[in-house]
Amino acid sequence: MSRNSVLTDGQWARIQPLLPSSVGCRGRPFRDDRRVVEGIIYRYRCGIAWRDVPAEFGPWQTIWKRHRRYSGDGTWDSILAALLTTADARGEVDWSVSVDSTVNRAHQHGTNLPRTTGACSNYMNLFLEPDDHAIGRSRGGLSTKIHALVDGKGRPLVLLVAPGQGGDAPMFTHLIKQLKINRAGPGRPRTRPDRVRGDKAYSSRAIRTHLRDRGIVAVIPQPSDQIGHRKRRGSSGGRPPAFDREDYKGRNVVERNFNTFKQWRALATRYDKLALTCRGGAVLRAISIWLTALGDTP
Structure with missing residues (x-):
C-alpha cells in the first residue's frame, strides 16, 4: 500500500454518495472527488502547508477550496451525521457520554488575520465565520480550544471550537444542544444521553439542573471550594450531589x-486561519474515526 493511501474502497463507498456531487448540485460538476478528499485528509494528517500537498492529489488550490466549501456548507457535518445514524442503528453508539476540551496552540x-476579541465564536452558528476566528490569548499564547462530546467508547459525537482562554462550563449547553442523531427509520432524533461524565470544570448548578431536568445522570465531581462552601452553610447548604466514583473512571x-x-x-497545532476550516478538519477527523469503527462492510 502506498504511503499516500488514505481511504479504503469500502470507506470511500460509504461517503461518496453523501457528497454534493452525488446528491446533485447546481453548476459545474466536481471531478476527482476521491482524489481531492484524500488530499484534504493527507494535509491534516501530515500537518503541511496546502501548497505542499503532493501533486498526485490534484491542484492544491482545488483541495483548499473544496475543504473551505465543505466546511462552510455543512457537508462534513452531514456526512458525520449519516455515519452516526448508521452506527446508532447497529447499536454501536454508547450513550454514556463524556465531555472535555483540549487546547491547540x-x-x-x-x-495573521484581523480579528475582534471577545466576539462569539462559531458555536452560535456553525457555518458562519466568527469575528475572533476562535483564537484567543491564554497563558500559553494564542490558542484555540476544541470542545468535544464523545460516546462511551471515545468516538466523537459533537465538536465545537472556541478561543483558548474560554472556560469549559459555558460551552457545555452548546455541546449538548448540538447532540442529535437521526433514526435510520421513523422516529424523532435521539438527543438525550443516558449519563454525562465531566471533570470538575463542569460542576456548576446550571449544568446539574439542566441534566436533572432532562433525566440525565450527572457523573461530575465537586471541586473543593464548592464542597467547603456547602459545609460552611450547614444544614442550609443541602445534601452533596450524587457522584458515582466507579463510573467516573470511564471519563x-x-x-x-x-x-x-x-x-x-494539523489538529495538534492550529495552522488554519479560519475557524470554519479548523473545525472542518476536526469533523473530518471524526468522520475517519467512525469510518474505521464501522468497517468496510455495509
Whole structure:
C-alpha cells in the first residue's frame, strides 16, 4: 500500500454518495472527488502547508477550496451525521457520554488575520465565520480550544471550537444542544444521553439542573471550594450531589479521543486561519474515526 493511501474502497463507498456531487448540485460538476478528499485528509494528517500537498492529489488550490466549501456548507457535518445514524442503528453508539476540551496552540501562520476579541465564536452558528476566528490569548499564547462530546467508547459525537482562554462550563449547553442523531427509520432524533461524565470544570448548578431536568445522570465531581462552601452553610447548604466514583473512571475515553485526534498533526497545532476550516478538519477527523469503527462492510 502506498504511503499516500488514505481511504479504503469500502470507506470511500460509504461517503461518496453523501457528497454534493452525488446528491446533485447546481453548476459545474466536481471531478476527482476521491482524489481531492484524500488530499484534504493527507494535509491534516501530515500537518503541511496546502501548497505542499503532493501533486498526485490534484491542484492544491482545488483541495483548499473544496475543504473551505465543505466546511462552510455543512457537508462534513452531514456526512458525520449519516455515519452516526448508521452506527446508532447497529447499536454501536454508547450513550454514556463524556465531555472535555483540549487546547491547540495556534501557529503564527494561522493568526495573521484581523480579528475582534471577545466576539462569539462559531458555536452560535456553525457555518458562519466568527469575528475572533476562535483564537484567543491564554497563558500559553494564542490558542484555540476544541470542545468535544464523545460516546462511551471515545468516538466523537459533537465538536465545537472556541478561543483558548474560554472556560469549559459555558460551552457545555452548546455541546449538548448540538447532540442529535437521526433514526435510520421513523422516529424523532435521539438527543438525550443516558449519563454525562465531566471533570470538575463542569460542576456548576446550571449544568446539574439542566441534566436533572432532562433525566440525565450527572457523573461530575465537586471541586473543593464548592464542597467547603456547602459545609460552611450547614444544614442550609443541602445534601452533596450524587457522584458515582466507579463510573467516573470511564471519563478517560475523552482524553484518549484527543490523543487520537492529535495524531493528525494539523489538529495538534492550529495552522488554519479560519475557524470554519479548523473545525472542518476536526469533523473530518471524526468522520475517519467512525469510518474505521464501522468497517468496510455495509
